[in-house]
Amino acid sequence: MKRLALSDEILLKIDKPARYLGNEINAVMKDRNAVDVRFAMCFPDVYEIGMSHLGIQILYDMFNQREDVWCERVYSPWTDLDKIMREQNIPLFALESQDPIREMDFLGMTLQYEMAYTNVLQILDLSQIPLYAKDRTLDDPIVIGGGPCATNPEPLADFFDLFYIGEGETSYFALLDAYKASRAAGESRVQFLERAAEIPGIYVPAFYDVTYNEDGTLASMEPNNPHAPAKVQKQVVTDLTHTFYPKKPLVPFIKVTQDRVVLEIQRGCIRGCRFCQAGMLYRPIRERSLEMLTEAATEMLRNTGHEEISLSSLSSSDYSHLPELVNFLIDTFGNKGVNISLPSLRIDAFSLDVMSKVQDIRKSSLTFAPEAGSQRLRDVINKGLTEEIILEGAGQAFEGGWQKVKLYFMLGQPTETVEDEKAIAWLAEKIAKRYYEIPKDKRNGKCQITVSTSFFVPKPFTPFQWARMCTKEEFLDKAYIVNSEIKAQLNKKSIKYNWHEADVTVLEGILARGDRRVGASLLAAYRKGCLFDSWSECFDNDKWLQAFEETGLDIPFYTTRHRDENELFPWDFIDIGVTKKFLLREWKRAHEETVTPNCRQQCQGCGAGSYHAGCCPTAAMVTGGENA
Known part of the structure; x- marks a missing residue:
């Protein structure tokens, strides 16, 4: 029986103690002495939110397929436990082993929304890991940030050792192998970070110098280390059918936000809404095969006992095999009490017909x-x-x-x-x-x-x-x-x-x-008690205003x-595929009230096609968006 990090006395005092016990269905347990790398995967929000995130489920399954790696999980303790842990000096721990996070090799945090940034500092603080990356030693975990907000990592740059830019299925194994090689060679923390900076998609903030103009705008951002690239290129999975996907997803013991099987049918979006960050970041659109999805749905429902399956996509109606997939799910599981959830649908005759059958x-x-x-x-x-x-x-x-x-x-x-x-x-x-x-x-x-x-x-x-x-x-x-x-x-x-x-x-x-x-203001707000800012009952705007005033x-x-059109942005050192020239053209078209056809109607040469030639039939006719 595994040792619990929290005593029975503490568990009886806090709300929803099951958030902190681990041992859920399909959780992975390994011998800590039989692995080379221990990785704590973190969603910096409460358990119910973090357990609903598909990205962590994918990486958790992917990492744990390696015999030399044990990937565990950690979430933000709610305010009641946060208070107790500080008072009793209890270090934050991983759910699987209940071991302190500070004993791990890596702490990886997914950055899904800006309002969780103070929770990032909470995770580091409760883990007893130095908040500033520059203060960490070989005894501390390597702290990694990823996810959509990592595409402007600068407000958090001082607190992270490195950021992973793009989709995790591509370069993470190379990073883990580099870590093992670095440790075997007896290298320093900086020497490992130099190895990491050479891996596609890895950004090491300490290896870049930033200067500002007199008006406060960014003047330059240049590498100060020969191992760091001038541009960090977003990593993209080109074949979503033959890549990692969890067939045994974790099943929580308490109700969470997305208490169901999630079936990601595609990534990307063809629509090009000008306000939508996800629609640009996840280009080009890539579909999973119908065969892969029907097999995955069957296995996940069998391995979890869930009674609902949700089709995940930015625009499910654009998936080319949607009718066949939905009909399969209805015919196979409809009479077994399994509900089918269809978010992100454009309301048309087909969609309404399907929803009338499943709702x-x-x-x-x-x-x-x-x-x-x-x-x-x-x-x-x-x-x-x-x-x-x-x-x-x-x-x-x-x-x-x-x-x-x-x-x-x-x-x-x-x-x-x-x-x-x-x-x-x-x-x-x-x-x-x-x-x-x-x-x-x-x-x-x-x-x-x-x-x-x-x-x-x-x-x-x-x-x-x-x-x-x-x-x-x-x-x-x-x-x-x-x-x-x-x-x-x-x-x-x-x-x-x-x-x-x-x-x-x-x-x-x-x-x-x-x-x-902005990092200085973020830290000042956290030290004033700002936490769980996305929760209305916790958000304190006055404390944030005080922090901004104190840090100028x-x-x-x-x-x-x-x-200005020519302003250098803090994120311009990242290449997401979509070019700045294309974005500026769309900014001007917005003011002209001009509609741009979607990707399947006409390739607009945004640049993302260079990642995946099959994203649209005319992509090969346009070079990286520069000829559009």
Whole structure:
């Protein structure tokens, strides 16, 4: 029986102690003395969120297939246990072995959203690992960051030994082999980092010097070590069918956010929405084969006992074998009590037909994401969705028995006007009207439309990375306009309106486009007690404002400032495949209100095709986006 890091007395005092026990179904246990490398994989948020992340499941399975590696897991302790661990000096531990994280060779953190950055510092602090990378020795783990936020690693640069840029299935084994060779040769920590910097996709912040102009903008970022490349190239899996995918995913003992089997059907997106970072980062689109997916679905359901399977993709409707896959799942598992979840679908006749077979229409709601209320603004953001398509989809849904619709929009996007904001209410009203046009005897009760607006944050590696961001007050004014206009509609009783927290959005904007100087503010906020900033009950904006003031951070510089076309960005040293020239062209097309066709209609020469010649039929005709 394994030793637990927490006593029974502590477990009885905290909420959901099962978060910290490990030993879940399909957890991997190994002899610590029989492996060469121990790797702690971390999601810097609470267990329920981290256990729902597919990327960690993939890497956990992949690493543990090597006999010389034991990959374990660690998540952020919730505030109740955090307090006890500090008071009693209990070091943070891995779930599988319950051994302290500081005894591991590697600590790898996935950076999925900016609001988890203070949790990154919590993980290091509770692990009793020096917060600054420069203060670590051979006795400390190598701290790695990865995930979408690692494509602008600079706000966190001082706290990480290295960052992995891209998809983990490609270069991680080379990194582990380099570590083993370095240790066998008796090398120093710096010598290992030099080996690592030569591996494609690896960025070592200490090996780069940053200078700034008098106006605060970035002047240069140059390697100071001959082993470090001037450009770090994002790593991409070109063949998703013949790569790693967990057939025995971990099954938690408590309810988590995504308590189901997740079947990733493809990566990337053909749509080219100009605000969407994921749509640019994960280019080119790559599909898994139908044979691989049907086999994986069967094995995962058998090995987990889950009663639901979800198809994961940025745009599931664009998967070329979707009808065959869905029909297989329905025919094979539909009569066995297995629910099928189909997120990210464009609402069309096929999708509605499928959903009617797998959902309880009376209980479920349909989700549309128009992102903007007016057609003009949808053209600006290149949404590729017309009002006619939206109303047609809603009408088909209502006639099929649905009565609940969720609508998602963003406020504060480039060129947005008051009329665009009011158009959100007008579109919701048109959808409600479409419902009440159905004969009364065919309606399924009262129509329920939920309108939700988030606030726009310009993200790196998108055409909108040059955009000015709104202030907190401007965001709230926009929400007030939408709310007032909804209340003025004829069917206002059928429409409910929710909006995101504006102060959280401003912080996200600072961290998203921040440079290395933001790290000092981040550390100051953490030391003031900021933690779990993505949780509304924990977020404390006043502490963040105090931290910014004490460290001299100029909020408008990172948020509302207009950026010149030629400005050097903190993330420009990373090559994600999509060229800056292409992004700038799309930024200009946005202001022209010009729609760019999707990748399957016409290759736009974004540059990502150089990773995978089969991403579109015309990719070979364009060289890296430079001739587009």
